[in-house]
Amino acid sequence: MRPDTPVQWHASIDSTNEEARRLAQAGHYGPIWIAAREQTAGRGRLGRQWSSPTGNLYCTALFLEPGGIQVATRFPFAAGLAIADICAQIAPDAPVKLKWPNDVRVDGAKLCGILVEAGAGPGGASWVAAGMGTNVQSAPEAVGQSATCLKDMVPGAPLDADLVMEAIRPAFAKRIAQARDDFPGLLNDWLTFAEGLGETVRIGKDVSAKVGRFVGLESDGGLRLELPNGAVEIIRAGDVELVREVG
Template identity: 35%
Template structure:
């Protein structure tokens, strides 16, 4: 579609109405796009704005780990579109290009489904944010066609979703770690209460939570919050 308020809102309504897993919706632009915690998401024409539906099944890993499944899928496509080794993951689902934020991934529970929204900076990158941002065009990689990029993203998500269901969370965490910034990377975390903690990236625990080594050598476990590279 040409424009909408939010692809996540549209797809959530379709999920409640019974739309099947695998449905994707793409908009050229959004008037009410949002990121985590309701933050405004800039939506200029030329970038990718899309959402899809995952139907929960018995015996699956925790729904929250779909954030890493989505990140692996987007990482795969970003690498294929020229990013190569310049693309890395940051907990839990940020895809970085040259260390700067390339995308946003928003998961929202809707009854027995999870709606996953992707905003990917293809032609444009937002400015005046609290972190560095990147786009394919700004990085000298050209601006991919949003429709073609979506087709490849849908295939990649289906692949990683199949591995998540068939092989379990352990393989997803292992593959995520292999694509993340190095152990020992300095990070700053901000919890829901605004409290900030600085430390070194120590990897993930068995549930996918972030492990942060503090200055005194203790390990802090973060289950939710914002993470920034220092």
């Protein structure tokens, strides 16, 4: 991705990630940004619905990754850092945190959700659809958690989806390049924003939930969970949620 990768805007669309998937399956791999002012069938991880009212930004970067799926798995970290980077520009005093594996939060409230999908491309490459739903002007309640928006973080600032889209393009290009060339450095940067690092956390929400201390990341981005018996378990499953232990 380049900082000047073109943007294909839609007034309304079912889902920017779905549009990226349609393009890729038709043999069109970009690079291109697909952006929308409204989604009628937005979705997040695990098929959850993503509330997508007008005024917020829904965008997906579609591009080919020559390194295949192994490299594409790094991109949720790159996307989260890109959003953190633009928050540092727009709202430098906001306590932005990255919740493993792919949420951007402020004071425990969700600001941005990230959904990175990939599939087989030509010549051993993978197509990647890196979707980001960022609350710009309103904060719709996310599933099971509170939400915030950029407008609330910087009251009175002239923020809209177009301005945020222009900020995301160079920030994402920079972090994607870092993910490819210096993934250890990217993970170190990510850890500076990590929510719950060094604290007791719960992984999962049902009877199989695991409780321990979030002590860092593996070289591939897996979460290192120190269990009460001192053993360290690596969490990599796609359906893992990170929830702070109360009390």
